[in-house]
Amino acid sequence: MNPLLLWFHKLGSPPYFYRLAGRFLPWLYAIALITGAIGLYGGLVVAPADYQQHDSFRIIYVHVPCAWMSLFVYAFMAANGFVALVWRIKLSEVLAMASAPIGAAFTFITLVTGSVWGKPTWGTWWTWDARLTSELVLLFLYFGVIGLYSAIEDTRQAARAAAFLALVGVVNLPIVHYSVNWWNTLHQAQTVSLMGQSKMDASMLWPLLTLAFATHVYFFASLLTRSRVALLGLESGKEWVRALVNARTGGRQ
Amino acid sequence: MEPNHDIAPLLQARALTYTRNAEPIFGPLDVSLHAGEVVLIEGDNGSGKTTLLKVLCGLLEPSSGDVLLHGAPLTLARLSHQVALLGHLLGLKMELSTLQNLHFAVGMGGIRPGITPRLALASVGLEGYEDQPLRTLSAGQKKRVALARLLLVPAALWLLDEPYANLDRTGIELVNRVLDHHARRGGAALITSHGAYAYTSGAPRRIALKTAA
Amino acid sequence: MKPGTTRAACVALLRRDLTLIWRRRGDALNPLLFSIIVVALFPFALGPEQATLARIAAGTIFVALLLASLLSLDMLFRSDLEDGSLEQLVLSPHPLSLLLACKIAIHWLTTTLPLIVIAPLLAQMLYLPDTVLPVLLIALALATPLLSLIGSVCVALTVGMRRSGMLLTLLVLPLIVPALIFGAGACNAAQAGLPFTAPLLWLGAWLVLALVLAPLAAAAALKISLT
Numbered sequence: 187m188n189p190l191l192l193w194f195h196k197l198g199s200p201p202y203f204y205r206l207a208g209r210f211l212p213w214l215y216a217i218a219l220i221t222g223a224i225g226l227y228g229g230l231v232v233a234p235a236d237y238q239q240h241d242s243f244r245i246i247y248v249h250v251p252c253a254w255m256s257l258f259v260y261a262f263m264a265a266n267g268f269v270a271l272v273w274r275i276k277l278s279e280v281l282a283m284a285s286a287p288i289g290a291a292f293t294f295i296t297l298v299t300g301s302v303w304g305k306p307t308w309g310t311w312w313t314w315d316a317r318l319t320s321e322l323v324l325l326f327l328y329f330g331v332i333g334l335y336s337a338i339e340d341t342r343q344a345a346r347a348a349a350f351l352a353l354v355g356v357v358n359l360p361i362v363h364y365s366v367n368w369w370n371t372l373h374q375a376q377t378v379s380l381m382g383q384s385k386m387d388a389s390m391l392w393p394l395l396t397l398a399f400a401t402h403v404y405f406f407a408s409l410l411t412r413s414r415v416a417l418l419g420l421e422s423g424k425e426w427v428r429a430l431v432n433a434r435t436g437g438r439q
Numbered sequence: 440m441e442p443n444h445d446i447a448p449l450l451q452a453r454a455l456t457y458t459r460n461a462e463p464i465f466g467p468l469d470v471s472l473h474a475g476e477v478v479l480i481e482g483d484n485g486s487g488k489t490t491l492l493k494v495l496c497g498l499l500e501p502s503s504g505d506v507l508l509h510g511a512p513l514t515l516a517r518l519s520h521q522v523a524l525l526g527h528l529l530g531l532k533m534e535l536s537t538l539q540n541l542h543f544a545v546g547m548g549g550i551r552p553g554i555t556p557r558l559a560l561a562s563v564g565l566e567g568y569e570d571q572p573l574r575t576l577s578a579g580q581k582k583r584v585a586l587a588r589l590l591l592v593p594a595a596l597w598l599l600d601e602p603y604a605n606l607d608r609t610g611i612e613l614v615n616r617v618l619d620h621h622a623r624r625g626g627a628a629l630i631t632s633h634g635a636y637a638y639t640s641g642a643p644r645r646i647a648l649k650t651a652a
Numbered sequence: 653m654k655p656g657t658t659r660a661a662c663v664a665l666l667r668r669d670l671t672l673i674w675r676r677r678g679d680a681l682n683p684l685l686f687s688i689i690v691v692a693l694f695p696f697a698l699g700p701e702q703a704t705l706a707r708i709a710a711g712t713i714f715v716a717l718l719l720a721s722l723l724s725l726d727m728l729f730r731s732d733l734e735d736g737s738l739e740q741l742v743l744s745p746h747p748l749s750l751l752l753a754c755k756i757a758i759h760w761l762t763t764t765l766p767l768i769v770i771a772p773l774l775a776q777m778l779y780l781p782d783t784v785l786p787v788l789l790i791a792l793a794l795a796t797p798l799l800s801l802i803g804s805v806c807v808a809l810t811v812g813m814r815r816s817g818m819l820l821t822l823l824v825l826p827l828i829v830p831a832l833i834f835g836a837g838a839c840n841a842a843q844a845g846l847p848f849t850a851p852l853l854w855l856g857a858w859l860v861l862a863l864v865l866a867p868l869a870a871a872a873a874l875k876i877s878l879t
Contacts, residue, residue: 271876326826333819334809338877341460346876347809351823354805354869358827361858365830368851369837423461496743499879524743528736532668534675539668546664547744549656 198277200417201426207410214407222400228393236390242306247393249299251401252292253317256324259289259405263331264356267349277413279345280420282352283335284412288405290328296321316367323362327355341420447510448473449596449627450495455504457487457494464490465648467504472627474595477618480631482648488631489527491648492598495629496524523548523594525602529585533574537565537584540573541591548592559587563613578605586617597621597628658746662754665741669758672731683763684770687720691774702779709778710788710839714795714832716774717767721796724763725803726820728755729811729874738811742878749871752804756867760800768792780843787842787852791835794855798831799824801859801866808873831855 196202229247236243266282269275300318301311312318331348338344386394421427448471456466465487472478482488493499495506497513506513508521531540541556560569563583573581582605589597602614618628673680694712698704732738741751771792775785806823810816834851841848 323826323829326822330823330826333822337810337813337816337819339460343876343879347873350869350873350876351806351809354802354827357865358802358830361830362826365833365854368854369833420461423458423463498739498742522743524739526736526739528734528739530736530740532672532735532737534672535668539671543664543668544740545656546667547656547661547740547746549660549745 198275200277200421200424203277204414204417204426204430207414211407211410211414214403214410218400218404218407221396221403225393225396225400228396229390233390233393234387239307242303245299245303247397249296249303250394251398252296252299253321254398255401255405256289256293256296256321258402259285259292260324260328260352260355260359263289263349264352267352270349271346271353276342276420277417279342279349280413280416281409282349283345284409284416285405286328286331286335286348286352288408288412290325290332292401292405293321293325293328297325316369319366319369320363323366324359327352327359331355446473447507449509450629451507451510452495453504453507455491455494455506456502457490457499458502466501468646468648470495470629470646472596472629474625474627475622476644477622477628477630478644478646480629480646480648482631482633484633486648488633488648489600492524492526492600492629492631496522496598498524521594522596522598523589523592525585525589525597525599527600529581531573531581531584531588534572536570536572537576537587538569540584541587544588545591548594550591551593554591556587556591559590560584562590563587563617564609579607579610582606583610583613586614589621590617595626597626597630599628599630601632602630603632656745658750661744661746662750665751665754666758669755670762673758673762680762680766683720683724684766686723687716687767687774688770690716690719691777694778706779706781707843709775709780710784710843711836712778713771713774713780713788714792714836714839717764717771717792717796718799718828718832720767721764721799722803722821722824723817725759725800725807725824726817728759728804728807733811738874739878742875747871748874749867752808752870752874753867756800756804756870759804760797764796764800768796784839784842787848788839790852791838791855794852794859795831795835798855798859798862799828801862801870802827804870805866805873808870809877811874811877830858834858 197206226247230244233244235241263282263285266278266285270278270282297318300321304313304318305311331352334351335344335348338347418427418430451471453469454467455470456468457464468491470478470480480488480491490499494501497506532543535543537560538556541559545556557569560566563586565580565583565587568576568580573584576584582602586602589599597618603611606614618630621628691712694708695705698708729738732741742748744751768789771789772785775788780788803820803824806820806827807816809823810820813819834855838848838851838855841851
């Protein structure tokens with residue numbers, strides 16, 4: 187086996203993953219906190235006010251990174267779900283299911299901040315604009331995955347069923363997105379693109395990218411925390427968990 | 440037919456275990472089943488007999504160990520031509536007549552040469568019940584219809600979950616006769632029982648199933 | 653020994669399910685009554701003005717029929733699960749996706765097709781303009797099989813649960829949003845005198861995709877929830 191494959195194989199073993207994740211966690215949280223603070227300072231204090239939207243535009247520093255994360259987490263969850271279904275790797279099941287509530291939270295924040303931004307800009311709390319509506323459907327998809335996962339008693343079977351649903355959602359999401367676009371478009375066109383020329387001023391852009399980075403790191407930190415807990419539950423009968431508990435309690439039962 | 444131990448067994452389980460939510464259900468267990476053999480799995484309620492049968496027929500995935508069919512790993516697709524499962528739920532439709540149920544089973548699974556649904560019904564003692572809706576039969580009679588289904592479909596391997604439950608003395612004898620007949624023509628069967636009824640004729644191999652706690 | 657052909661298996665399954673549905677033909681009335689009652693509630697809520705009702709007619713009928721067939725979807729595998737037939741179906745030597753496609757087809761023919769047949773009646777109740785009615789019927793004929801197909805995947809995922817009704821709704825509705833948008837959208841466009849073929853074509857394309865993929869997905873989902 188080549189070294190990379192071997193490393194993946196090793197990573198897939200719950201005790202190894204548990205230890206490794208435990209070592210990374212403090213660093214991830216620290217990086218997320220620091221870059222998040224820098225990005226927020228840059229966005230809320232340093233960046234100039236928008237000449238049309240004044241200070242209300244600053245909510246994009248929360249809204250846009252969360253919107254990106256809502257899609258990224260879904261893709262991450264579906265990818266892990268695919269691995270879990272095809273190769274039946276327990277760790278992938280755990281990762282997929284641990285990311286669902288985090289993704290739902292990001293989606294929820296996106297919707298709330300979008301609606302808070304909509305009040306001064308559009309004059310209403312909610313607009314049936316295409317991207318907000320797609321985001322709402324995405325939130326329902328997340329709820330479906332979480333609901334299915336918690337409704338099935340056998341944890342591993344539940345994870346496989348929910349992962350399958352996430353994959354069905356991936357096939358369906360482009361259709362949902364397209365149909366909703368056809369249905370209505372009010373939202374301002376996309377203004378940030380990483381590849382092409384960005385229409386945003388650099389002084390406004392760097393805090394946004396910093397915060398996007400911070401949310402990614404935070405997601406992985408939160409994901410690892412959740413997965414560690416889920417692994418302990420799933421493997422509670424195994425020797426390594428017992429050893430871990432014994433070490434914590436000093437052998438007392 | 441005497442079991443021939445030189446060829447690969449029809450069904451073999453090696454170090455088979457099954458756990459649900461980190462709780463062991465059964466195992467580790469080794470079973471091998473040759474053509475012409477009837478093996479009785481004995482165990483108390485909750486010892487995992489039903490789960491074992493589901494693992495053996497590929498409906499459930501074992502937590503560890505493997506199941507071999509003719510010496511090769513089992514998959515649902517390979518297995519289904521050769522196995523007939525009779526579970527707690529008989530898989531029969533209460534609204535349909537006995538004959539309609541059997542015709543459906545033949546349509547789905549094919550038929551052995553030299554037998555018809557009517558003959559199968561007669562050989563389980565249900566002659567004259569052909570057009571009765573299943574709903575009107577007693578629990579034991581429903582079980583007999585399910586046995587008639589086993590006689591019809593061309594599966595060499597039978598997995599029977601508590602075949603003796605709900606049966607009277609003649610019913611139990613019927614099950615034994617059907618099992619003997621199946622073994623003599625080269626079939627094999629794995630049956631479970633919690634011990635209150637017994638497979639009487641011959642000396643089937645017995646395996647005791649204990650919880651792995 | 654004759655293992656039996658897949659064709660024979662499909663025929664046997666179709667015959668058995670049709671017989672069963674015929675024996676319980678009274679049940680087939682429930683979705684019809686449900687959709688009529690739902691549609692009848694709207695005039696009570698919105699007032700009897702013809703203009704108001706005509707404007708919302710197509711959308712209301714669409715939603716009512718989708719909900720009615722969604723509620724009946726729950727029964728797709730229910731009785732088969734309860735008497736053990738579903739296990740036998742999974743263990744049968746034939747492609748499960750094909751057998752499930754038969755079951756989905758029967759379900760659509762026996763519960764949803766009658767709903768489309770009474771759609772003109774519902775349209776009259778809400779004063780839908782006669783010119784829009786053909787578009788509504790075509791849109792329903794394309795959108796409801798989609799619901800049955802996509803719904804069957806979700807039903808297969810929830811099959812082992814006792815109370816799956818609400819959860820099933822939660823799973824299916826987000827996935828079916830495009831069918832509603834395109835279907836009701838085509839009707840609204842027709843009502844406004846705008847071109848309406850594009851959304852219908854999209855609906856058709858999506859239906860073709862679902863016809864191929866959904867039975868396979870339903871089979872995979874069913875194996876996940878039974879194993």
